[in-house]
Amino acid sequence: MKGRVLVVDDDAALAEMLGIVLRGEGFEPTFVADGDKAMDAFRDTHPDLVLLDLMLPGMDGIDVCRQIRAESGVPIVMLTAKSDTVDVVLGLESGADDYIVKPFQSKVLIARVRARLRRTEDPAPETLQIGDVSIDVAGHAVTRAGEPLNLTPLEFDLLVALARKPRQVFTREVLLEQVWGYRHAADTRLVNVHVQRLRAKIEKDPERPEIVVTVRGVGYKAGPG
Amino acid sequence: MKAASTRSSAGSAPPSAAPGFGQAPGPGPARASGSGTGPPGTARGWRGVGPVTVTVPDVIWRFYRLAGRQMDVVRRRLAAAHGVLRARWLRSLQLRVITTTLIISAVVVTVVGFFLMQQIASDQLKAKETQAGNLVGSGQISAETEPGLSKSPNGGDTQELMSSIVRKLQPPGNAGTGSDYRVTIMLAPRYAGPPVYGLGWTYGIVPGQIPPGLLSKVDSLQSKGESLVSFMPASMSYPSPSSHPVPGLVYGVPVNSYYQLYYFFPLAEVQQSLALIQRTLLVGGFALVFLFAAIAALVTRWVVAPVRQAAGSAQRLSSGNLGERMPVRGADELAALATSFNEMAESLQDKMNALEDLSQVQRLFVSDVSHELRTPLTTIRFAADVLFASRQQFDGPVARSAELLQSQLERFEALLTDLLEISRYDANVAVLDPEPVDVCDLARHAADVAQQLAERRGAKIEFRLPAEPCVADLDRCRVERILRNLLVNAVEHGEGKDAVVTVAGDSAAVAVAVRDYGIGLAAGEERLVFDRFWRADPARARTTGGTGLGLAIALEDARIHGGWLEAWGEPGRGSVFRLTLPRVVGAQLAGSPLPLVPHEAEVADVTGTVRRADGNGTARRADGTPALRLAHRSDALRPAAGPGAGGLAGLAGRTAGLVAAAGGAEPVVPDSPGR
Numbered sequence: 001m002k003g004r005v006l007v008v009d010d011d012a013a014l015a016e017m018l019g020i021v022l023r024g025e026g027f028e029p030t031f032v033a034d035g036d037k038a039m040d041a042f043r044d045t046h047p048d049l050v051l052l053d054l055m056l057p058g059m060d061g062i063d064v065c066r067q068i069r070a071e072s073g074v075p076i077v078m079l080t081a082k083s084d085t086v087d088v089v090l091g092l093e094s095g096a097d098d099y100i101v102k103p104f105q106s107k108v109l110i111a112r113v114r115a116r117l118r119r120t121e122d123p124a125p126e127t128l129q130i131g132d133v134s135i136d137v138a139g140h141a142v143t144r145a146g147e148p149l150n151l152t153p154l155e156f157d158l159l160v161a162l163a164r165k166p167r168q169v170f171t172r173e174v175l176l177e178q179v180w181g182y183r184h185a186a187d188t189r190l191v192n193v194h195v196q197r198l199r200a201k202i203e204k205d206p207e208r209p210e211i212v213v214t215v216r217g218v219g220y221k222a223g224p225g
Numbered sequence: 226m227k228a229a230s231t232r233s234s235a236g237s238a239p240p241s242a243a244p245g246f247g248q249a250p251g252p253g254p255a256r257a258s259g260s261g262t263g264p265p266g267t268a269r270g271w272r273g274v275g276p277v278t279v280t281v282p283d284v285i286w287r288f289y290r291l292a293g294r295q296m297d298v299v300r301r302r303l304a305a306a307h308g309v310l311r312a313r314w315l316r317s318l319q320l321r322v323i324t325t326t327l328i329i330s331a332v333v334v335t336v337v338g339f340f341l342m343q344q345i346a347s348d349q350l351k352a353k354e355t356q357a358g359n360l361v362g363s364g365q366i367s368a369e370t371e372p373g374l375s376k377s378p379n380g381g382d383t384q385e386l387m388s389s390i391v392r393k394l395q396p397p398g399n400a401g402t403g404s405d406y407r408v409t410i411m412l413a414p415r416y417a418g419p420p421v422y423g424l425g426w427t428y429g430i431v432p433g434q435i436p437p438g439l440l441s442k443v444d445s446l447q448s449k450g451e452s453l454v455s456f457m458p459a460s461m462s463y464p465s466p467s468s469h470p471v472p473g474l475v476y477g478v479p480v481n482s483y484y485q486l487y488y489f490f491p492l493a494e495v496q497q498s499l500a501l502i503q504r505t506l507l508v509g510g511f512a513l514v515f516l517f518a519a520i521a522a523l524v525t526r527w528v529v530a531p532v533r534q535a536a537g538s539a540q541r542l543s544s545g546n547l548g549e550r551m552p553v554r555g556a557d558e559l560a561a562l563a564t565s566f567n568e569m570a571e572s573l574q575d576k577m578n579a580l581e582d583l584s585q586v587q588r589l590f591v592s593d594v595s596h597e598l599r600t601p602l603t604t605i606r607f608a609a610d611v612l613f614a615s616r617q618q619f620d621g622p623v624a625r626s627a628e629l630l631q632s633q634l635e636r637f638e639a640l641l642t643d644l645l646e647i648s649r650y651d652a653n654v655a656v657l658d659p660e661p662v663d664v665c666d667l668a669r670h671a672a673d674v675a676q677q678l679a680e681r682r683g684a685k686i687e688f689r690l691p692a693e694p695c696v697a698d699l700d701r702c703r704v705e706r707i708l709r710n711l712l713v714n715a716v717e718h719g720e721g722k723d724a725v726v727t728v729a730g731d732s733a734a735v736a737v738a739v740r741d742y743g744i745g746l747a748a749g750e751e752r753l754v755f756d757r758f759w760r761a762d763p764a765r766a767r768t769t770g771g772t773g774l775g776l777a778i779a780l781e782d783a784r785i786h787g788g789w790l791e792a793w794g795e796p797g798r799g800s801v802f803r804l805t806l807p808r809v810v811g812a813q814l815a816g817s818p819l820p821l822v823p824h825e826a827e828v829a830d831v832t833g834t835v836r837r838a839d840g841n842g843t844a845r846r847a848d849g850t851p852a853l854r855l856a857h858r859s860d861a862l863r864p865a866a867g868p869g870a871g872g873l874a875g876l877a878g879r880t881a882g883l884v885a886a887a888g889g890a891e892p893v894v895p896d897s898p899g900r
Contacts, residue, residue, distance in 0.1 A: 011600045011601075011604070013601070013604045014600055014601075014603055014604045014607075017603075017604045017607040017608060017611075018607070020607070020611060021607055021610070021611065024611070079603075081599040081600060086656075101599075102599035102600060102602070102603045103599050103602040103603040103605075103606050103638055103641075104603060104606070105606060105610060106606070106607050106610040106611070107610070173670075187702070188660075188701060189658075216661060217661035217662075217663075217696055
């Protein structure tokens with residue numbers, strides 16, 4: 001059940017190869033080669049994860065990413081051949097949870113996909129509170145002063161990771177490991193971009209954050225003070 | 226006219242008589258002194274027209290006292306003014322041309338004016354003399370025809386006679402007729418004297434003021450029976466005997482044997498007209514000089530302004546404004562200059578645009594290669610992964626092929642990544658993404674891969690870290706890549722010996738030195754090591770299959786931070802790679818907190834061989850030279866390790882492959898994703 005992967009890639013050979021590898025790992029891949037048809041395929045298949053190439057015929061990968069994100073919090077992993085800062089940040093800001101730069105190894109891909117699907121196990125009932133934001137971990141719901149907030153699973157994981165140990169400072173590397181499942185130092189921009197996205201949703205004034213606070217030179221922590 | 230004398234030239238007069246007249250360069254005094262020795266009847270200086278003796282000592286004394294008091298100030302101001310003037314002089318063609326024109330025209334005008342003045346004065350004087358001579362001549366004739374005068378003087382009749390003659394010869398008016406003069410008739414000295422006769426009859430002349438020279442000349446002429454007119458310049462009281470003496474001409478002529486006729490012609494009129502002419506000349510001269518200067522200014526302005534404009538245009542062009550053009554006006558030389566300049570700028574712009582286009586094409590090409598090559602490579606990679614995973618099901622050669630495919634794909638990938646990275650530097654599109662990072666942490670992180678490699682070789686990586694964190698603004702990905710590279714190189718070339726990582730920081734910079742005790746570097750290799758695809762020993766087999774670009778990229782990574790990456794090494798003694806980064810991005814590095822040359826190199830060589838630092842600037846130990854100085858010398862050579870200089874190619878870039886290899890089953894991001 002939890003293993004439907006929508007592969008949005010125009011390169012037939014790569015898509016087929018991705019299919020072989022994903023099936024070999026027990027996932028159910030479906031394919032779409034055109035950006036314009038990506039949203040239809042997404043709505044038809046209700047995937048658990050989207051592998052999205054950024055360079056697509058028809059609609060651009062960035063736009064596809066935005067549209068999916070507008071409808072769903074489903075994990076999106078970008079596949080990109082461009083590793084320049086601008087492209088990556090643009091992709092992340094448009095809503096992707098993670099990205100992989102081509103060429104990559106199959107085990108890297110599988111590890112990332114599993115990391116994004118990992119949070120399927122049922123967590124114990126637990127409620128966390130930072131400031132006026134309360135988090136129902138089991139119910140996967142976040143409210144601020146009673147108002148429900150719509151977080152993606154990744155943003156939720158990030159918030160929970162910080163909220164479980166309030167006032168403890170997390171370095172970006174630790175967050176990468178806990179939230180993204182990286183065992184090795186990777187791109188800390190992932191953390192930066194997602195903290196920004198999270199703040200945009202949960203902070204009253206994202207310019208002066210009170211829930212997720214930056215500790216300059218170290219990382220982030222939850223809660224004021 | 227029987228003027229038997231030379232003339233004294235005009236041009237000198239008492240300053241009081243005509244202001245400015247006396248300024249004519251000193252003929253007056255010169256003549257006056259010269260005339261004293263001249264024979265009587267010839268030219269003589271005018272009496273009372275002596276040199277203008279201004280009493281200057283007081284003024285000079287006061288000036289010197291003032292100068293003495295303020296000498297230093299004045300001298301300093303003069304020096305400063307001189308400096309400013311000299312700078313302006315050298316800088317401004319216009320100033321030079323104008324000043325030169327001013328000086329030359331002033332000299333020319335002065336000389337011409339002087340000679341002109343001389344000429345005019347002499348002409349005027351000559352005219353006056355002619356006029357006076359004629360008057361005196363006619364007066365003499367008129368007197369000689371008086372019958373009473375041919376007789377010997379006798380008492381009261383004589384007085385009456387003289388009086389009537391003077392009345393006849395003296396013009397009625399006193400002034401305004403243009404022929405003012407004074408007449409006197411006198412008895413020759415031998416007839417004069419009491420009791421019978423008076424000296425003569427004067428009309429406004431003080432006989433005592435008649436120059437004795439003239440008197441004796443007239444006497445001698447009279448005694449010889451000649452009746453020539455003599456004259457001499459002299460100052461006499463005029464218009465009345467009680468007036469101040471004024472310069473003029475005194476004429477004397479014998480009348481028959483007993484009488485002498487004297488005339489005095491004041492030169493005031495001549496003087497006045499000369500003064501007027503002189504003023505006119507002065508004003509005209511000044512006007513002419515300034516006119517010349519103005520013309521020079523105008524002309525140079527016409528010439529210099531476009532030159533200045535051209536210089537400005539060229540400067541703007543050279544500072545990168547390729548659209549800069551000069552306006553072309555008319556068809557003269559300056560228009561030709563402007564046209565050529567514009568053509569040059571045009572062709573330069575075309576060339577630059579072509580280059581820019583080329584660079585743009587290249588950048589696009591790199592980007593395209595990046596995308597086009599990476600997608601199929603991913604597919605190949607996946608296929609190889611699948612084959613590799615199931616290699617046990619294959620026969621021996623096929624299984625081995627799958628293994629080789631896998632490993633060589635990794636190498637290919639690493640090479641591609643490095644090539645794209647270096648081309649990004651070449652295309653100048655590398656972007657720095659700085660954040661505050663503790664370099665000690667970074668060093669430990671970066672050592673992960675090298676640690677595993679070292680363990681496999683039975684070696685350790687030793688850390689010498691300061692207690693305090695060394696935080697600097699830097700691009701984590703890039704610096705980690707540098708350190709990973711250096712560490713893997715150190716283990717790789719350490720021949721199983723431990724590597725030492727030292728971190729230190731000061732107020733301005735942080736430094737990481739990676740020391741190994743392996744094969745070291747030969748002389749000159751400290752720079753070669755950063756070259757692209759350089760190999761220490763081409764005959765040496767590549768064991769780890771580096772890309773050959775690692776240190777070249779590391780050097781660029783250091784540079785983009787404004788930092789240094791330097792190497793030291795000696796064969797058999799290992800090597801040191803030192804990375805120095807400013808704490809603030811873009812700050813200028815003055816030095817490194819760590820020495821480049823290790824202290825142990827200072828310890829005397831066991832063999833006692835004296836080695837010298839070679840000319841290539843190798844930071845080798847010179848006998849007895851402190852390590853610090855050596856390090857500094859190598860600092861000085863740092864710029865030599867330019868873009869072309871460069872990298873342990875054999876060592877470099879292997880890193881990327883090793884990173885991937887050491888990644889194991891973990892989600893490894895080969896070579897920092899997102900660069």
